[in-house]
Amino acid sequence: MSLQADVRLSRGVLHLDLALSAQPGQIVAVLGPNGSGKTTLLHTLAGLIRLQHGQIHVSGSVWDSPGESVWMPPEQRRTGLVVADHLLFPHLSVIDNVGFGPRSRGVPKADARLRARVELDALGLGDRPDVRPRELSSGQAQRVALARALATDPALLLLDEPLSALDPTTRAQTRADLGVRLRAFPGITILVTHDPLDALSLADRLVFIEAGRLVQEGTPQEVIARPRDPYVAHVVGLNFLRGRRISDQQVDVAGTTVVAPDVPAGGPVCVTIPPSAVALYLTRPEGSPRNTWPVTVSDIQLVGQTARVSLVGPFTLAAEVTTTAVAELRLGIGQELWATVKATEVRVYPA
Amino acid sequence: MRSVRWARAGLVIPAWLAIAFLLVPLVALLVKVDWAGIPAHLANPIVVPALRLSLLTTSSTIAICALLGTPLAWLLARSTHPATPWLRALVTVPLVLPPVVGGVALLMAYGREGVVGRVLFDVAGWSIPFTTVAVVFAEVFVALPFYVLAVEGSMRGLDPRYDGLAATLGASPWRTFRTVVVPMVAPGIASGAALAWARALGEFGATITFAGSYPGRTQTAPLAVYFLLESDPQAAIALSLVMLLISVVILGALRGRWLR
């Protein structure tokens, strides 16, 4: 039951134009900034929004094809939808919520309840089938919403930021449960999120959308190693620069030379530098690093034992240093420093 | 905080005046009634038939309001068509129309000489005025707007994403309406029905103009009170009291259950 989608439509200022395909058992994460069209994409797959151009095929059957005037309404498609705020039916008990899908498809009440039971047990929620949704915690409610979506045996499971409404602790636990359940799901999962951790820990493939267009896709490993877009790099936590090859060892980035090993042939290149590789000094250091630049501190964010320091210089950089270093260097906004990066830490690849 | 206390007094005094204005006539009714003679007064031959007729017609009216008004409310709540505000205004018209004017309009439409009524009479021999059906027509005409507006308000408050979600789970639009929308707006439906029922029970002008007044057939309780006022005032007061009690009981029961 594979998915082939060519999605093209305009809604207000959003112009969505991208192609998406997936195989059964795959978990595809869709990431992008707000307003990039992720939810719209999900809704076209669910049948809640119609395409203007393009088509959606699932296992050979056409779900949407404006060119052929074919459109399958949502209730006939085999999709399951989970949203950030669960949207469980408040007037139905947990088990009736989960059984709603099978019941709507004509399954007798008793069988629907059995099916619901199976799904709830798979998510560890089998003990309180008759309570109302308002008595559940947010994490439990989200899991019930997932069970409800899965109870219809969908070909396509659509998750729209399923963890974003949960507090950090619940989110971590629910993410773990979600991962286990998704691995066992035989259909295709499309997971929309803006949390890199969701994507990197749950997905087999990542798809990045910006302003309605696909900017990069690949496995987590590929994307982490070679982001090709500032947003993608931001998601995976790398400094990202664009430049042109000068020589085998040198790249020109906005007028400044960056020294790196193995600069590939061909003009435009992407340059990434891990924040942890950026070292900070009060005075210009002597010695080996040939990438040394004067910078000014523009922001400092403390995250646990590390600090993320935003720097402005020949280009913007983020450095990751220990909080001890912050204290020793007496780091403050506006302070002038020297940043160095070992050439070996700089990675360059074709754009 | 003198100004705050002042503002509060400024609000509380008019509020109490309003309460007094509404309550004093009701209390006066209770004071003036000849309690001991109530059973005798209620034995006046037009009282019980009028009450029975009123309960029959208002029940029919509520059923019709629910059947026709709920889908209309849904249409108004979910439609994005530019004509929708006009349609909503149209539905509101009977609310602001003097009831007698409504009765005249009903005659013009469904009377024997009426636009629709003439066709009905010539083709099928049916004449609606002077029948119990005419009473229901008049009551539905004045009560339906109350129902539709109350229910529409409730439906507008319903997160529209529920519809889409139910559809992805495989529910047809009709099933979604039946099993998701209606149960979720049940409190709105109940309060709409209560309002509509109360309005229908008290309807006078449209009823007497369109349906006339005949004991047991078209003489509803409010009409009976009016006619009793001149022939047997104590019976009129007793019947008024009964209507007041019925209204209070039904509205009170609905209030507790649905409008938490």
Next chain:
Amino acid sequence: MRRAGGRFRAPVAALAFAALAASGCSPAAGEPGNAATRHTVVMLAASSLTESLTTVAKDFRASHPGTDVQLSFAASSTVVTQVNQGAPADLIALAGTAAAVPLDKSRIVKNGTRPLASNTLEIATPPSNPGNVNAITDLSRPTLNVVLCAATVPCGKAAAKALSLAGVVAHVVSYETDVKATLAKVQLGEADAAIVYHSDVVSAGARVRGVQIPASVNQTVDYPLIQLTNDPTTVEFRTYLLSDQGRKRLRDNGFLTP
């Protein structure tokens, strides 16, 4: 420095305004009392007198400049109820002496009752006579929509007596609140026939067709004119009503006068 009376200014102002507004109201017309200054007569009358009294009042205003007659019409029983509950009226005219029985006698001035006019009953049908009604006996036909006044109003009582004398059980579909409402159902074409006053048939002109009721069963309804206050304008109008000019107007509208 706070002004001690400061917090009371708003409500005092409001009260003062209300008092001013109340004193600015002119005294209700018809208030017994300042007889010397008033030139308005308030009269409540049975609805069958609508057209005739309106014309008489217009004549009176024209021939007596500076005066005004305020008329209000309703079923006689309603008029009596209103007067008993304290409605300010100088003169009233009722359909039928029986209607005057429940009236609070203390309100009537000495020797204040005079016969004004009398009326007989007549059947009214729409001009096209869709029910083919030509005699009082036709009223019992079950296919007809016959409308009568309610039994509590004089027109209804009289009609019931006439029908009983004629031995006719009319196929009644509605009992209306007063004779004008009864007539309206005929004029709208909803009723095939109604029993109203002869004066109503006359004043409806071409909009209604009349069918005579035989004198042997017909009822005469006498209209007493009852005086409630003694002020000069009221006495003037009463005299005018009972004069030849007033009586002529009543006869023009189908009433019989003594």
